[in-house]
Amino acid sequence: MRVRLPGLNTVRNRKTGQAYYYFGKGGPRIHGEPGTPEFLENYRKAEVAAGKTTAGTVQHILNEWQRTPRFQALAPSTRRQYIESVIVIERTFGTMPIAALADKRARGVFLAWRDSMSATPRTADIRLRTLSVALNHAVDRGWLDRNPVAKPGRLHNVTRADKTWTDADLAAFHASAPDHLRLALTLALHTGQRQGDLLRLTWAQYDGRYIRLTQQKTGARVVIPATAELRAILDERRGPANDTILTTQRGQRAWTSDGFRASWNQAMKDAGVTGVTFHDLRGTAVTRLSVAGCTPQEIGTITGHSLSHVNAIIDSHYLKRDTALADSAIRKLEESQTLPKSGLGGNIKSDGKR
Structure with missing residues (x-):
């Protein structure tokens, strides 16, 4: 937008x-x-x-927040999202006096503004969240006693609890997608990394056995052992150290995020794959690692999630409806032979007697 x-x-x-x-x-x-x-x-x-600012106004808070080292250290995509929201916020509230934020009615005004954008609930939540983060900065600097839009709740409530790629989805994509996009899918599925980090990944970060990267969103450093399948693919394609592993089909240029998104969406449409996104490959990787018997600690080492986040994903977001986990659990139970024999079996009458 x-x-x-x-x-x-x-x-x-x-x-x-x-x-x-x-x-x-x-x-x-x-x-x-x-x-x-x-x-x-x-x-x-x-x-x-x-100099588009006036001391003592919300505009001043917005500008000063963006000058902070913490804001400047954010990932470019995050800064872009914040800036887009700031431009919208300042149109409505830029001239509002900081003193007015202490009025108990201010929260209602901001929530009503958020609700006026309910036709696009995710965008509405992002706008209000941006304002809240900026006002937290004002509280930290002593310009406000409290943030009037702290914990505002959300309009956009979408869970991706059952959004993992099925074997049929993967097969359909591999059958119709161009080679360079199939490589993107394979990298995501075998590493569990975010789209942005994979698009920036260079050949210098792969040494023939491990992929090493620092996740832009979290700053987490991860070392991922490449699977045998992934090693075979990468070793065959290896390019100059400074080149990105994922490139456009034409000219072998590095992808822009918008360019990749457009090509990926078209490939999804051509493959007839619906209901999942590229980001869902990250959750699919977590699911597959868990089904394979990996511990949360092992999974987090590969994907870069914190241990608590891995547990939350396994518990709430991806695995509850995955029958492979249930099948694996029952198989382990049967193999353990810890259940006492019931003595039942054979021909049982409708009254329960033999």
Whole structure:
């Protein structure tokens, strides 16, 4: 969802037609291609640098929060999502005095604003969550005594409890998808990593036995032993150290996140695979590791989840409806021979007597 950027001024070179972008007339230039994360972040920096702020307002809180080292250390995709929300928030609440946030009615005003976007509940929740994080910063700095939108609840409540790729889904995708996207699926299924981390993965991070990476979202460092199948595939395809393992079909270029998403969605459509996403391959990997008898500690070492998160996934999100776990449990029970013999069997009459 692209948001309108207030104050964006476009100037075109009359001879070449080249477009140049500025914040306001005579304001700082904004570099990058419109619609990209780089452009959005440069726009926001230009907006802040132009002095669009008033002390003692919500706008001031939003700007100061974005200047913090903690905000700047966030993953680019996370910053982009926050900035998109900030642009929307400041249109409605930018001039609101900080003093007004102490009014007990402020929470109701913000919740009503969130509810007005209920047609897109996930986006509505993201907008309010962004405001809440910014206001937490104001509390930390002593500008507010409390956050009026702390723990607001959510409009968007979607569980992916039963969203794992079936063998039929995997077979259908492999049967119709192009080779470079089948490699993406195999990497995700054999490593349990997020899309963004896999798209950035270079050949230098694979030494013929292990894949080493630092997850961008959490900062977790993981060392993943490659399965025999994955090793055979990667060893056959190995490229220059600085090249990404996953590349576009044309030109062997690294993927952009938007480009990969578009190609992946088309491949899913062509394969007739519905109801699951690329991210669900992460949960599918957890499921398969658990079915194979791996402990939560072993799973977390591979996927980068915390132990508590692995247990939560196994308990709530992916495995409750997976019959393979139930089959595995009964098989282990039968093999253990710990159940006493019932003495039943043979021909039993309807009254329960032989």
